Amino acid sequence: MAVIDQTTKFGKVFWPVLAWGIALIFFFPIFWMVFTSFKTDADAVKPEYLFTFKPTLENYLNMTDNYDYWRFAINSVITSTFATGLALVVGVPAAYAMSFNPSRHTKDILVWMLSTKMLPAAAVLYPMTFLTKNFLQIYDTHFLVIIVLCLINLPIVIWMLFTYFKEIPKEIIEAGKMDGVSTWGEIKDILIPLAWGGVASTALLCFIFCWNEAYWTVRLTTTEASTLSKLIEGNRAPEGLFFGRLSAVSTAAVGPIVILGWFCQKQLVRGLTFGAVK
């Protein structure tokens, strides 16, 4: 049924223009960061070069010298990738079991998993430092960052997978069982191909959250395993001297993730509301 169109002529122009205007305002800070990244540090703070300037790539070319960008970027890629992989390896079987063989406790377990996400990180800051530094001696290692990122996101990963798996008819899995397919075979040959889209968007979202994490990656590393969050955090107050190069390194840090994010905006709702908003 078509919606009755009540929009006046004025509204037909006004509301879209307003929507566009607000969207541009919201995007402006990102645009400004990218824009400034093509100015030299000297030009970036001169009002006369606010909009007109000679664009330069020097900030990007000098990113390694200025900030050692690639070391942090590679750390981010390594930790986020492995944390996401690990979360899927642990999460897929768990979500599979919960959606196809639920027990009386499944609901409680799921809710409990979510509750671990609500523990304020600051409350366990010292114990985590103490454990990893003095006791396990894994402070500032990729291994530690991977484990922590995985654990932070595991509840969301399991929840998302659970909501996707639940949409698959149980009969298909049952049919596989009748044919004598092993559990591993069921997951590999039936479940994953059917829920491929769901698994992929879960992975994508998990990767984004890992990349942007800014508490543990900053607090549990010093140099070896530091990620881009730590790099940016360490350059928080450039006193205006380095706006150009700071913009370039920031653009390089968020660019890939913002673009990835565009592809999974729909899944974001599911991932962050735990299926409570459809």
Add this chain to the structure above:
Amino acid sequence: MANRTLPRLLQTPAVVLLLLWMLVPLGMTLYFSFIRYVLNNLRKPEWTTPSLSNWRGFGNYEYVLFNAKDFWFAVQNSLFIVVSILVLTVILGLALAMLVNRSFPGRGIVRVLLISPFFVMPAVNAVLWINMILDPVLGLNGIAVEGINAWVRGLHDFPVLGAFFSMWPEIEPISFRATQTSAYAVIIMVTWQWTPFAVLIFMTSLQSEDESQKEAAILDGASAWSRFRNLTIPHLARPIAIVVMIQSIFHLSLYAEIEIVSRGNGNKNLPYLIGEFTSNNIGAASAAGIFAVILANIVAIFLLRMVGKNLMD
């Protein structure tokens, strides 16, 4: 049935990992909160290692509640920041979701532009806003104010009216690095980042709104406002509650933005205060940490109830 154990086995790694992740550090925090434990103390070196012989009972809690000078300020400030962000994001989110929830040319691009801030990492968000936008001299804030001042100064040369304009004061740009104003800066940047989240959720929910009901209301002559008030708002009640609760949980533990914007200028929330305690007084940090857990749980219980309720349907 034989396939009872296998499902359980498949869940075990996830459950065990999360159990360890939750219980071990939290148990240590609980333990440290009941003992005297400081990292540096020359007069009482025995306090620098955790031990049951330094038992202090509820002493750390008492200290945090009544003697630590910033605790209540930090709690108050945490709540101020969280509530401000919530009000702003919900109102902006509702308005924008309604605006984008109609078809117009370029709607897809508008959505992409609107959602982008959510994917910017918090550290970049804070550095970008506090330096390039809000800085009172070099940021757009300072440049804009200076531009207005220069323009007004230009008007001074106007015949007759010039005398009037020269009585206008020069505007001072707001500095966002003082205690109170840097809290505003944090609110602005987090609102910018999280409004897209609210928009996305409200939009998803608006799409499932019952159109025929709306049409009936239009035919009955209901005004746009009364349709919004009586149909849309009740439909959105649940998503609004979810947005409020999820954001509360995230923003109660806001850290990177505060650290970057206001390190050392007095603007602090509870996680930041715990971080400060952690540099020496672990007992107090742990007691404050337990308070943070309690605060988060008050919010979490409501959320979990709501999520749990429609879990199996």
